Amino acid sequence: MHEDAHGDDVPEHPSDAAHWFSRMHSGETTEADRQAFAAWCSADPAHEREYQKLTAQWNAVLSLPEARLRGLMQATNATQAAPPPPAMSRRRFGLRMVAACALPVAAGLLAAPYLFDRDEKRLNYATRKGERRQVTLPDGSILRLNGDTHLAARFGADERQVELTQGEAFFEVRHDASRPFVVMGGVGQVTVTGTRFNVRRDSESLQVSVESGSVRLESGPWWRHSEHRLGAGQQAIAYASSPLGEVTQVNVDNLTAWQRGKIIFNNVPLATVINEMNRYLMQPASLDAPALGPYRISGVFSVDDPLAMIDALPAIAPVSLERLPDGRVRVLAR
Template sequence: MRHTDHSLGPGDAQAQELAARWFARMHSGEATREDRQAFEAWLTQDPEHGRHYRNLGVFWDATLDIPEDRLRSLMAPPPAASIPAMAATGRSQLSRRLFMGLAGGCALALIATAGRSFWRDPVRYQAEFATAQGERRQISLPDGSLIDLNTATRLTVKLQDSRREVLLHQGEALFTVSSDPQRSFVVDGGLGTVSVIGTRFNVRREPAQMQVVVESGSVRVRSGHWWNAQTHDLVAGQGIGLGDGPGLGVPYAVNASNALAWQRGKIIFENQPLAQAVKEVNRYLERPLLLEPGDLAQYRIAGVFDIDRPESILDALPLIAPVAIQRSPTGTVLLRAR
């Protein structure tokens, strides 16, 4: 008698896992219009996508009647002693029921951990912090983490039972994260996110760019929509940029001490084009410094400057570059070639 093989192939398993992620996202209350459009596109790609999604609705309804501790025990991996016996039967001989059970378990686990957390993960602490132009500030969070805010920075902190989140609206901040293996620490910089458990790293957000520098430990940088995101793992002494092109940039070596000198009240320039140095200095000045157009922009400078006394930077520039300071009656300051 002929038997039909109903085993769940890798493609089906992947589709079911993605269906679980879509289910959690669409029931989170946080789905955006772009999410919904992408979800509809995913559904129309293959009729099986809709079937997997509908099945998860049945799974989800069932989990609502199961105590959370019982659900977690059901999602636990099988005893190690049972694995050889399963493997001995051969993959092609495993029944569709077994594969569906395993896949269904994965889907339930995804929904239980991702979906339930949206409903049952209360916010324990939430606050917004900001600094004015030229101001720096350090804040201490209830979990023991520290955040140093650089000039003109605004961010929102939200601490929950399962995760710790910071939304960096603008500016730059140094994060010294208290280790907590049960709660990741995630910084959203607009163009991407940085996820850690416990480390020290810097995130800078500008209108169209984002930079991450790791001083100690390691972080995971993620960019793109959650269903097709790109990730890079960075370790101490590495940085990465986002926004200069599609997706994530390429990790690069960086002198973290110099990059984070602002936290010590300094700016360090090493062979920096004058145009770039002026842009950096302007972050701390009440009135932006203007640079005369021309070759002067590419002249390279080096030096250590005190950002707590930004006007002293103007006094120092003519000593290290062929420039003159021209002040107008309105208070505008122009750097011109001399």
């Protein structure tokens, strides 16, 4: 490995979690780095645990409100006599601090008064069940949120990052090759420079569907990393406990009909239909006829009237409905 690949401030052969964290997040990782990192993680189960702990600390610090972090840093800086070194981006500084000091990430970050990019913006968005919302992000990208969706966005001089914690969103990303747009979704992440795509996060999966342009979907830790390149009309799903799903062709217009207030089913199993309807119903419906789970139906429904969706089922499937006092609905065999 050549020294100029990473600079003279990073050790040639990292041997601890802090230095590996810095190396793998430097933006200059080589294939040799990835292979060496995988070998380091496999050599001792404690290595992976230490690395994951640092990752959790890093994410925890970045999730704190800026005002809170600035207050903590001012308190720490009051005890320091030496002037701070030249300003750099929060990401670059944080990584170099870890590599240089091998200290807990959180402590290193909170101690730096020059950590923040002055132009960085942090934004949080959320919708209730049945609500849809469109917002314009600081870079000019358009974001459309489906109901019951939560996400946080961070925009700085060298990054555009959104974390989707739950729900579904459609992204119309403004092209900026110098600042890739990254969507974090727990079990996977999506990277683009400019395109239109839909992301849906459920408890154990992240579904990505591309309307135009292309995206890179990545899943798994560095040492078990997998990725797909998706183009227009393609979809793939990242799972929490299994390999990245295969790339498939989909009708993205139907898939994103929720933006127009519609939900479209085309030869879909009844069990799947009811699960999808439950995303919009205030009280859930349950299929109490397991044998009818595979029964396939088609139809177009309005998500703005979720009760009408469930009321329409007896007309297109051999079922009846039982409404419970608390508002829940049982779907029974007729």
